[in-house]
Amino acid sequence: MDNDVSAGSGTTTVAGRLALGITLLAFGLGTTGVIDDVTTSDAVSVAHYVGGVALFLVGLLAFRDRDTANGTGYVALGALWFTWAVSSGGNASANAAGLFLLLFALVALSLTLAGGDTLGQAMHALLFLSMLLLAVANFADSSSLVKVGGWVAVAAGAVAWYVATAALAHWPTVLPRRAAGRGVTATG
Numbered sequence: 001m002d003n004d005v006s007a008g009s010g011t012t013t014v015a016g017r018l019a020l021g022i023t024l025l026a027f028g029l030g031t032t033g034v035i036d037d038v039t040t041s042d043a044v045s046v047a048h049y050v051g052g053v054a055l056f057l058v059g060l061l062a063f064r065d066r067d068t069a070n071g072t073g074y075v076a077l078g079a080l081w082f083t084w085a086v087s088s089g090g091n092a093s094a095n096a097a098g099l100f101l102l103l104f105a106l107v108a109l110s111l112t113l114a115g116g117d118t119l120g121q122a123m124h125a126l127l128f129l130s131m132l133l134l135a136v137a138n139f140a141d142s143s144s145l146v147k148v149g150g151w152v153a154v155a156a157g158a159v160a161w162y163v164a165t166a167a168l169a170h171w172p173t174v175l176p177r178r179a180a181g182r183g184v185t186a187t188g
Helices: 011-032 040-064 068-087 094-113 118-140 143-169
Strands: none
Touching: 011 040, 011 068, 011 118, 011 143, 040 068, 068 094, 094 118, 118 143
């Protein structure tokens, strides 16, 4: 494997991806119900402070470093996590919650389509898929679809955590490529 670590442009990218990874892991695991007595509501504090406040601040620091792509992503995601955390447990209808998750999914889709490194795009694509599944689950009142969305959030969190840790530990993030013309040869 190639050790070219393309996990971002600096410390704001690493800090942002760690914060997003931890938030998604806590949120996703709570949503799946795989751990006894741990629910989505148990992730509210993590979502509020790590996903909301920390991501928002990391986004502002990225803007200061003229990193508009990561700045935009982290500020938007931070604002969304903060909003989810402070409004959780409220009296919103399932359709209102579904609409919020759908809007969250659209932000993640924009971040996916914005480009960047491959693992970063995979992370945002999984976040998009998770929020879309959770939105549909709220609209359809489907507890099984909620669990699937939670597992996709766990996968997104694992990718975010890996990419951030890879940058710090100098682990590989790029698969090796074969040179043109090399590979399978015909035998006669």
